[in-house]
Amino acid sequence: MLHLKAAAGEPIGSVLRTYLARVRAFSPNARKYLMGIMIYGAATGVYQLLFNFYVLSLGYNEAVLGNLVTARSATTLIVALPVGYLADRIGRKLALIIGQGAVGAAILMMVLFPSLPMFLIMNIVIGFSQSLAAVAMGPFLMENSSELERTYLFSFSSGLRMTAVSIGEWVGGFLPTWIARGSGAQPTSAAAYSGALALVSVGVALSLIPGFLIRQEKQTRLERASFAPLSYMRRKPGELTRLILPLLLTSIGAGMIMPFMNVFFRNVHKLSDASIGILFAWGSLAMGIGLLLAPALAERFGKIRVVVATQGLSIPFLALLGFSPWFALAAVAYYVRLVLMNMSGPVYTTFTMERVDPESRAMVASLSTMASNFGWAFSPTLSGYFQVHYGFGPSFGVTILFYVVSVVMYYVWFWGEKKPAAAEGEASLTPAARQ
DSSP states (O other), X not given: OHHHHHHHHHHHHHHXXXXXXXXXXXXXXXXXXXXXXXXXXXXXXXXXXXXXXXXXXXTOOHHHHHHHHHHHHHHHHHHHHHHHHHHHHHOHHHHHHHHHHHHHHHHHHHHXXXXXHHHHHHHXXXXXXXXXXXXXXXXXXXXXXXXXXXXXHHHHHHHHHHHHHHHHHHHHHHHHHHHHHHHTOOTTSHHHHHHHHHHHHHHHHHHHHHHHTOOOOOOOOOSSOTTGGGHHHHHOHHHHHHHHHHHHHHHHHHHHHGGGHHHHHHHTTOOOHHHHHHHHHHHHHHHHHHHHHHHHHHHHHOHHHHHHHHHHHHHHHHHHHHHOSOHHHHHHHHHHHHHHHHTTHHXXXXXHHHTSOGGGHHHHHXXXXXXXXXXXXXXXXXXXXXXXXXXXXHHHHHHHHHHHHHHHHHHHHHXXXXXXXXXXXXXXXXXXXXX
């Protein structure tokens, strides 16, 4: 019996030892990045929870929220390729610092000068900044890790950020009330929300400190024309289509509901701000745990099998979330769907980065960013119209349809594929909620 218990427990211990070994292998630059992304995640968690409520408190409706999301995501879509080139020219470190810092500055401007034109302009700034940071992130992590711990670093980055977001959302649910007590305003007033969002800008500024401490070696320019990475599109158009198209379809579906989840729980299930903050906090924490588990699953079963299995299993829970009349069932479905759908994100990012040669990674990262934001650039406007006239039902229906199609694409194109050889130059150049 003792022998059986030891034998049964040995794989678990082996997995834990492997996991810890991979984490200990993270480079100093990677550790500084993780520290900064945790602070940034906590700050943006408050922003993600409260910004929609801030806009609504000023008298605007859900259609306006949809237009703001569209402005932000359309900008991310339009500038993705140019900022990929920019990130190559200025370096990953500076691109990350500018990308995150400009988000904090834009939030502060919307607090100081609250008006629809300012909201539109600053959402465009945020779209540009998020695109710059997103395009730089993948190549930065590739360049500051080895193949051994690469998947773990990508997933650990997303997992730690989502764990930090959960803290930000939890605190964000109570911040307006705390600020209102000190100022005499109502907890759901614009003044209470603006005070909370001003603190977000402070948090973003603090998150830049570890980024400045990153040591970036002087880059040697590759002997190629400025836009030589675009040759990858000409050489492998079919491969690029297979890598990008599922992301595009997923983004169309996600853009219909994800920007409005706080509004969904307030309008459909009549939750308070604090209750939504707690709900979102637990959701982000659960997603963070899922992201931390993802690399071990990918190492055991394969990256694409994890992507197909987790995203496919999330779809029934998405249906329960959207159409269940009972809050308890909707909440459970929200948590399960959130974990399953999003834990595969960094796994697929790693899969994509490993399939392209080093000089093409920034370009492919740009195209991935474009695809991931395409739906968010258009779907929220359509969803806002649906919500005003028909409620959330049509939006959830569209999301389910596009998620199903994207999972089928992953399965058909990649499921039975053998692991490709490492991209040339891998020895010297080593290696995303919003779904």
